[in-house]
Amino acid sequence: MINTLNLTKSFDNKVILDNITFRVPKGQKVAILGPSGSGKSTLLRCLSFLDKPDSGKIFFEGEEITKKGYNLNSYHKKAVMVFQNFNLFDNLTVLKNITIAPILHRLKTQKLTGKTRKQIQIEEEENALMLLKRIGLSDKALFYPSQLSGGQKQRIAIIRTLALNPLLMMLDEPTSALDPEMIKEVLELIKDVAKSDITMIIVTHEMAFARNVSDRIIFMDNGKILEDNTPNEFFDSPKNERLKEFLSKVL
Ligand SMILES: Nc1ncnc2c1ncn2[C@@H]1O[C@H](COP(=O)(O)OP(=O)(O)OP(=O)(O)O)[C@@H](O)[C@H]1O
Numbered sequence: 001m002i003n004t005l006n007l008t009k010s011f012d013n014k015v016i017l018d019n020i021t022f023r024v025p026k027g028q029k030v031a032i033l034g035p036s037g038s039g040k041s042t043l044l045r046c047l048s049f050l051d052k053p054d055s056g057k058i059f060f061e062g063e064e065i066t067k068k069g070y071n072l073n074s075y076h077k078k079a080v081m082v083f084q085n086f087n088l089f090d091n092l093t094v095l096k097n098i099t100i101a102p103i104l105h106r107l108k109t110q111k112l113t114g115k116t117r118k119q120i121q122i123e124e125e126e127n128a129l130m131l132l133k134r135i136g137l138s139d140k141a142l143f144y145p146s147q148l149s150g151g152q153k154q155r156i157a158i159i160r161t162l163a164l165n166p167l168l169m170m171l172d173e174p175t176s177a178l179d180p181e182m183i184k185e186v187l188e189l190i191k192d193v194a195k196s197d198i199t200m201i202i203v204t205h206e207m208a209f210a211r212n213v214s215d216r217i218i219f220m221d222n223g224k225i226l227e228d229n230t231p232n233e234f235f236d237s238p239k240n241e242r243l244k245e246f247l248s249k250v251l
Pocket residue numbers: 011012016034035036037038039040041042043
């Protein structure tokens with residue numbers, strides 16, 4: 001689904017991503033763990049093209065997306081990102097937050113479907129209402145983000161990406177900004193999404209969650225991948241010394 005080859009990124013002459021090469025097969029759920037400042041967010045930002053890597057290549061479905069002229073619009077529909085701070089549009093209702101991207105995307109490709117703007121809008125609103133029902137927030141469709149709890153905002157941010165029917169979902173510490181009592185509802189939704197065949201890459205500090213949900217866990221430190229293992233091996237018999245030290249602190 002997504003592969004990288006020697007991905008490198010520096011900020012102010014400091015190497016943040018140091019020759020990252022890894023491949024994620026279709027449908028796999030990958031957790032990324034690592035200490036603060038190890039480059040986890042930078043990696044996701046490069047994978048989602050919010051940051052441009054200095055060198056190296058990224059391949060998505062076999063096609064190099066780092067090459068000049070690649071259609072990033074279509075990539076951003078297929079490969080979506082969920083942020084720690086939700087990044088909802090504060091001035092739009094929940095319904096509009098969910099429908100704006102799929103409507104824009106479909107209008108760009110409208111010629112292919114021959115549907116009117118109104119038809120597309122109605123279809124996307126119906127789909128958004130279905131997604132809201134799935135998370136039990138149907139009554140919030142016309143609310144604004146400021147009227148919601150953190151857990152509600154993050155669950156809406158997640159279903160907003162689902163409205164695009166993505167192939168790859170990247171989540172950067174989706175529960176780190178939440179009060180403890182709201183973490184569970186968000187993790188439950190992510191677990192539910194993980195039952196689908198969407199490929200997922202999740203940066204998290206939730207160890208039990210990483211162990212339960214992922215097929216594979218990657219440990220990053222100083223911009224490098226130091227361990228890449230099955231969840232059981234990762235926690236029960238880690239090989240890398242830095243990882244052993246990290247686990248002894250967090251577990
Ligand atoms: N835009 C930027 N400009 C300068 N330095 C940056 C920028 N973005 C990240 N960095 C630096 O890159 C390093 C890695 O940051 P990154 O956010 O990727 O770490 P992280 O592993 O996600 O950490 P955390 O667990 O705290 O979220 C940090 O030292 C950070 O200061």
